[in-house]
Amino acid sequence: MGKIRCGIGYDLHRLAEGRALVVGGITLPFDKGPVGHSDGDVLAHAMCDALLGAAALGDIGTHFPDTDPKWKGANSLRFLEHARNLLDEKRLKIEHVDAVVIMEKPKLVPHFPKMREVLAKSLGVLPETIHLKAKTNEGVDAIGRGEAIAAHVVATLSSEQ
Numbered sequence: 001m002g003k004i005r006c007g008i009g010y011d012l013h014r015l016a017e018g019r020a021l022v023v024g025g026i027t028l029p030f031d032k033g034p035v036g037h038s039d040g041d042v043l044a045h046a047m048c049d050a051l052l053g054a055a056a057l058g059d060i061g062t063h064f065p066d067t068d069p070k071w072k073g074a075n076s077l078r079f080l081e082h083a084r085n086l087l088d089e090k091r092l093k094i095e096h097v098d099a100v101v102i103m104e105k106p107k108l109v110p111h112f113p114k115m116r117e118v119l120a121k122s123l124g125v126l127p128e129t130i131h132l133k134a135k136t137n138e139g140v141d142a143i144g145r146g147e148a149i150a151a152h153v154v155a156t157l158s159s160e161q
C-alpha cells in the first residue's frame with residue numbers, strides 16, 4: 001500500500017412529503033423524501049465529497065452545480081461514478097469508506113446490504129469496502145423531528161506515489 005489519503009464528507013437535506021426517499025442509491029418505502037435539485041441522496045453526496053476531498057479534487061458542487069439543469073432529478077450514483085473515474089485518472093485506489101446516516105425514521109439497517117452492493121458497484125469496489133452505520137438524533141433538532149436526513153462519510157484512498 002502506498003501513500004494514504006483521507007477525506008471527509010457531510011450532507012443534509014430537508015425531508016418533504018411527495019418526494020421519494022433515496023438513500024445510498026436505493027429507494028425506500030416512506031411517506032417523505034429529501035428535497036434537492038438531484039434525488040437528494042445524502043449518503044451518495046457525502047460519499048462523493050469524502051472521495052473528492054481525499055483526492056484534493058474539490059467538492060460535489062464544483063463538479064455538479066445545482067444551477068445546471070442537467071443535474072435536475074439526477075440519480076446521485078452518477079456523481080459517484082464520475083468521482084470514481086476522477087480517482088482512476090489520478091491512480092488513486094479506494095481502500096475503505098465509512099459512513100453514518102442520521103435519520104429518525106424509517107429503519108435503515110435492513111437496507112444496508114442492498115445499499116452497499118449498489119454503492120460498491122458505482123465505485124468499482126467490493127461491498128466489504130463500504131461500511132454503513134445508522135443513527136437517530138434522539139428526537140432532538142430538525143433530524144429528530146423527522147424534518148431532515150444527514151450523512152457523514154470518511155473515505156480512505158491509497159496512491160502509488
Ligand code: MG
Nearest residue numbers: 011040042045
Ligand atoms: Mg446534497
